[in-house]
Structures are given as C-alpha cells and as structure tokens.
Amino acid sequence: MAEYSAFSLLKNALTGNKDWKPAWRKPDPKASYDVIVIGGGGHGLSTAYYLAKEHGITNVAVLEKGWLGSGNVGRNTTAVRSNYLLPANTRFYEHSMKLWENLSHDLNYNVMFSQRGCLNLAHTPAQLDDLARRGNAMRHLGVDAELMTTAEIARLIPALDVSGAARFPVVGGLMQPRAGTARHDAVAWGYARGADRRGVDIIENCEVTGFLRDGDRVTGVSTSRGEIRAKKVAVAVAGSTGRVMQLAGIETMPIESHVLQAFVTESLKPFVNTVLTFGMGHFYMSQSDKGGLVYGGDLDGYNSYAQRGSLPIVDEVMSEMLALFPGLARVRMLRSWGGVCDMSMDGSPIITTGPLPGMYLNCGWCYGGFKATPASGWCFAWTIAKDEPHDFNAPFTLDRFHRGMVIDDKGQGATPRLH
C-alpha cells in the first residue's frame, strides 16, 4: 500500500484521484488467532497497532460489532490533555500526550493533532488556589502548566465575558499549552490502517455473542460470524463493558454506563483558539478546523445504554455556554448526539490482565477515553504481550476498589455519574 505523502497527493490529483486504495482490507475471520481484541474503537485499534508494532504480534483480529469507529471514538469532543492531579493519572496521560505529539508521523496518517492548549477557568479565589495546586503537581512531574491572570485570558479569548458583571466572574485559569485537539475519525482510521498494514485482521459487523471456555480459561469467542479461537482475548468495549463481561459470566463490575451528549454549532469565523473549560458547571468547548464550536457538559445523570440524550441537559449546557459567551445567544446548533460512557467508581480507567485466565480488560474510561487512545493501546498491548502491566498502567487494576487503592482525581467517591 502506498505511503501517504505530498508526492502521492500530487500524483493522485493529476490522475483524477482514481487510484487510491482502501486504507484497510475487509478479511473474513480465520478459525484462530494469537490475540482477539473485542471492540474496533480507538482503544481496540490502537491496541492491535501497538501489539504488531511494539511486540511483533501480528496474528491478531479486531472484532467490531458495527462499522469501524461507530462508537465513542467518533462521538467525543476531540480534546487531548494531561492536566491531572494524581501522579498515576498524570504519568499515564502524559505518556499519551507524548505519543500524540508524534502520532501523525508514526501512523503516516494526518490525525490533525493541534496543540492549541487547554484552559481551565477559575471563578473564585479558592478555585484558583486549587488550580495552582494542580498546576504545581503537574509541573512537579514534568508536565507543562501555566497559571493565567484574567487580563491574559481576556487577551487570549476576546469573546469571553471576563467583566465583573458576569454571572460567574473569571478570576484566572490554568493553561496546559501542549494540550489540544485531534480529528477523532482520523485517529480511528489511522490506527486501523497502521494495524492492517502490519497484518492485523479488522473484522467489522462481527458481534461477540459469547465466550468459549475451557474450565475457567477463555479460549475464544462465538460471534455473529462463527466461532473464533485465540490464545488471548482482550476486551476494549467502553460503554458495553457490562454487557460483554456478563457474556463471560461476570455479573457485576465497578462500572455504570451513562450517556454523554455533545453538540456542534454552525461554522463561525475564528472565535476561540484553545480548549476552554468552565469552572462553575461542567462545560467545555473548542472550535473545529471547519469553524463549528464543539462543546459538551455533564452526563444525563442516570444509567443509560441509549446513544442519545435528553433535553434537560441540552438546556443546561446551552445556559453554561451563554454564561461564558453571551455573544453566542443567536448562534444555531447544528447537531447533537450521545455516546455511552463506562463510568468507573473512581473516575480512573482499568487496564489489566484477567479477570479470567486468557482474558484482558480495558475499560472504565468515563468520558476521558479519547485523549488516552494512544497510551491505552500502548499499555494494553504491553499487558497482553507480557502478561503483566507496564509501570504506566500498574495502578489501574480491577481489584483496586476492593483493596482501597482508588485513584479518585476529583475526590468524588463511588458515585460514577459525578466523575
């Protein structure tokens, strides 16, 4: 398959763009593989990519129930950041950030990673102190963080209401300059292409309906396209984790599935040049390269497997947007959609061996899974290949809840809808 380059672009432009080849094959499933990855989203595809690239394991199948990238990797608000407080999270997400910084070159696929920064606003002096503390914790671990004054913020984002008359006056903010956004579909397609070129079979429209077992050991899966055996079966199904684990006879998990909505407006001229988060509610916004404002807020707040949201949250998110930007009152919203999030009990993910022999588990991403895509796949591939976690994901075990070793960045306790 041809490399993508300026030369190949030019050549195909001159020949009418008739010679582009599909970016990945559509193979039928084989009878057995070394590794099966259940879930063809960002994390499943990046796991397969790093299994092949870093560990030389290429006899791998990625099974996707729908079409590639139809789940959360195509439903998020594309923000990439590593501005966490707790060391386990900071180290993991900073590893992800470093992979993001070279991802387009690594994949030979432009994921449009744009390090436009991520600014968390503070609206009270106490909140600013809290942000300063988080910024110090980040810098202590070598992550970039800068405290910004209201005047600096006003220069950066002129449309923001920083007047003392705002409903929640802005008193400062914490900026991570290396944070930014990436084109989410390109991330799925780039990893799929990269994995496919190394020999991984990506099998779409293939729903897992059960696990093949030899005693406790998982030895494969039954699917809508027949039985497939494998030495190792890896589960990376985000919002569907509970359903898939129940197929394996595991009734309860430290996870609740909740729906998160996202929104995009009509295209505007350059309006906000960073990822911006509101401190007095739950609201975040960035502007796509096409000009649409991409934004979202809180979960709907009750368990849901429906990939659509309810109106009260639409109302709440719009009012939060207007609290920051009164000037957007007459901008029209183009689309809204929802994705099912696997909300864990402490707001942090799970990347681990088990819980059954022959099984590997990657879940609990809450609504922060997109930025983790590279490191999640990288660490999960390591865990699958070596049957033990890398230092980066060693804290993210499944049994940490029962051992009292939770990683609760927000300090929210076991209330998944509030993380």
Next chain:
Amino acid sequence: MLITCPYCGPRDVIEFTYQGDGNRERPQPASQNLDAWNAYVYDRLNPAGDHNEIWQHSGGCRAHLKVVRNTLTHDISSVAFARGDHKAAARHKAEGKA
C-alpha cells in the same frame, strides 16, 4: 422522560434526583464483612434493559421512589414508594421490634 410519582402524578424528570442503583444491599452498620461492604459500594449490575433504581422527587413531594426503568428505551414500567422497602431500613425496624 416523565416519572409518575404516586403522590403527584406524571412529572418531568428535572423534578427528580437520581439516587442510583436500587439493587445494592447495604450491610448492617456494625458489619465487618469487607466483601459485603465492597460489593455495596463498588459493584454494579449495570444492566442493558430493566434496571431497579432509586429516585427522589426532590422538586416535588420529596418522596423516595423505587423505579424500574429500561436503560435502552427509558420506558418506566413501575414506580412505587421506597419507604419501608429499603433493605437496611427494613432490617433496622425488625431488630428494633425484637
């Protein structure tokens, strides 16, 4: 989504506060059974389909309700008062009498 409160009739979901999974069983306060406490705090059935849950009509009569709601369709098949039905509460009462 409308929830039909037994006192107040059908009301919009914004009047209600979600209090989470209604399947969990809280151990006795004095219990030292760590597995039971861990299961109560952390483990969830998280079904795709009918789900037993607790809601409070916080913007209305403030009654706690046990609701059976489908997590795929949001259809609500039953709403009843949670009062007296809470597993730990019921046990306290029984012990008090004894």
